[in-house]
Amino acid sequence: MLKVFDVMSSPVITADVLDSVSKAALIMEKNKIGGLPVLDERKQLCGIITSRDVRCVHHNRIVADAMSKNVVHVNKYTTLWDAKSILEEKKLERLPVLDGCKLVGIITRTDILVKIGRHTDPLTGLMTGSYIRYLAENILKAGNELTVIFFDLNGFGLINKKHGHVYGDRCLKIVGQILTENTSGGLYFPGRYAGDEFIVVTTEKKDDAGLWANEIIKKIVNITKKNGMPVNIAAGVAGGRRKNARMEIHLSATVDDLINSASLASTLSKQYCVPVTFSN
Numbered sequence: 001m002l003k004v005f006d007v008m009s010s011p012v013i014t015a016d017v018l019d020s021v022s023k024a025a026l027i028m029e030k031n032k033i034g035g036l037p038v039l040d041e042r043k044q045l046c047g048i049i050t051s052r053d054v055r056c057v058h059h060n061r062i063v064a065d066a067m068s069k070n071v072v073h074v075n076k077y078t079t080l081w082d083a084k085s086i087l088e089e090k091k092l093e094r095l096p097v098l099d100g101c102k103l104v105g106i107i108t109r110t111d112i113l114v115k116i117g118r119h120t121d122p123l124t125g126l127m128t129g130s131y132i133r134y135l136a137e138n139i140l141k142a143g144n145e146l147t148v149i150f151f152d153l154n155g156f157g158l159i160n161k162k163h164g165h166v167y168g169d170r171c172l173k174i175v176g177q178i179l180t181e182n183t184s185g186g187l188y189f190p191g192r193y194a195g196d197e198f199i200v201v202t203t204e205k206k207d208d209a210g211l212w213a214n215e216i217i218k219k220i221v222n223i224t225k226k227n228g229m230p231v232n233i234a235a236g237v238a239g240g241r242r243k244n245a246r247m248e249i250h251l252s253a254t255v256d257d258l259i260n261s262a263s264l265a266s267t268l269s270k271q272y273c274v275p276v277t278f279s280n
Contacts, residue, residue, distance in 0.1 A: 002130065004083050005076040007115050008097045008105030014039050015063050017046055022059035024049050024066075037096045037103055038067045045096055045103045047071055073098050076105065081134050084112045121192040123169060124176025129199060132191035136201045136258070137251040146255075147209040147239025149200040150262035151175070151216075154232040154270055156196035163229075171224060171231050172196065178219050188212065199259065206239040210276050213237060217275045236265025238279035 015024045015036040024036055028051055038047035047067035057066040073096040074083050083095060087109050097105035119128040139146045153159075153171070160168040175198060179190035183200065188209075193199040202209050213235040224231045238261035261279035269277040 002080045002115065002119075003076065004074055004078045004080065004095075004097050004107055005105065007080060007111050008076070008107040009111070010097075010105035012037055012096070012103055012106050014103070015049055015067075017041070017062070017064045017067075019063045020059065021049075021054055021057055021061050021063060021066050024063050025051075025054045025059065028054070035094050037071075037106060038063055039103065044101050045071060045073065045098065048094075048096065050093075071096060074107070075099070079134055080112055080116055081131065083107060084109075084116060087112065121176070124172055124179075124192050126176050126179065126198070127189075127191040129191055129193045132189060132193075132199050132201055133252075133255055133259075135189050136255045139201065139203055140251050140254055144203045145205060145239065146258065147202050147204055147206050147237060148255075148258040148262040149202070149209055149213045150193070150236045150238075150259065150266045151198040151200070151213070152234050152236075152263075152266045152270065153196040154234060156231070159229075159231065167229060168196075170227070171229050174224055174227065174229075175220055175231075175233070178216065178223060182212075182216060182219070197263075199262075206237055206278060209239060210235075210237045210278060213276050234266045234269035234274075235276045236262040236267070236269060236279060237276060238262040238265060 013027060013031055013036060015027060015038050017038050017040050028036060035048055035050040037045055038049055040046040047069045048071050049063055049067040053066045072090050072092060076097050076099050087095060094106055094108045096103055097107055119131045121128055136146055179198060183190050187204055188200050188202045190200045217233050217235060220233050238258045265277040265279040269275065
């Protein structure tokens with residue numbers, strides 16, 4: 001899971017609380033940046049001054065007079081997606097990053113959007129597995145039911161060998177489109193896990209998710225057949241609340257367990273030629 005420390009800029013260019021506003025403005029201009037974290041006499045974060053703040057006060061004033069004092073910041077272990085949500089909610093462009101009380105970096109909206117953009121699968125338009133894991137952990141953190149559905153195309157390697165990868169890519173695009181069109185209600189969140197494998201997480205109970213998965217499989221079979229590229233697909237379903245899942249230390253392991261169980265269940269679906277198999 002990508003954390004803020006994976007993307008943040010460090011070391012940080014800062015201003016001192018007693019610096020003049022003109023000095024802060026020169027630092028920003030020289031380094032082509034739009035804001036500076038402000039440190040107090042203990043070298044701890046006490047504010048942030050931006051180019052907008054600089055324009056609103058006389059340059060002979062000190063930074064303490066122009067800075068924003070209620071600094072919204074994040075811990076270096078905050079996920080990128082949580083940091084993005086904070087920036088959007090607070091309508092900010094940058095966040096100082098702390099390790100305890102120590103300023104260790106700064107992360108901007110652009111930094112986050114560029115990195116998260118790499119977690120959108122370019123072929124299907126779905127999110128990557130790492131983002132789906134992030135959603136799954138947050139579902140558990142909120143104490144909700146979590147069900148994982150793992151879809152696996154049958155014999156996809158043979159399709160590529162027989163018809164070529166362009167044909168195979170078209171099949172994957174169709175699957176991605178069907179998942180997107182049938183997950184717009186906010187209960188199901190789809191992603192491309194890897195290759196010909198797709199993953200969906202939901203707060204629906206396991207039995208309901210299994211019924212939904214069965215309908216998705218029917219649509220994929222019918223639509224790919226109509227498009228002259230018939231494929232079969234198997235699904236495995238794993239879910240339910242987990243003991244201690246709300247404790248942060250268990251979230252990642254719990255998600256791993258559910259994904260693995262759903263994946264194994266999809267393998268059983270292939271072996272027994274049934275559309276959907278539930279994990280124990």
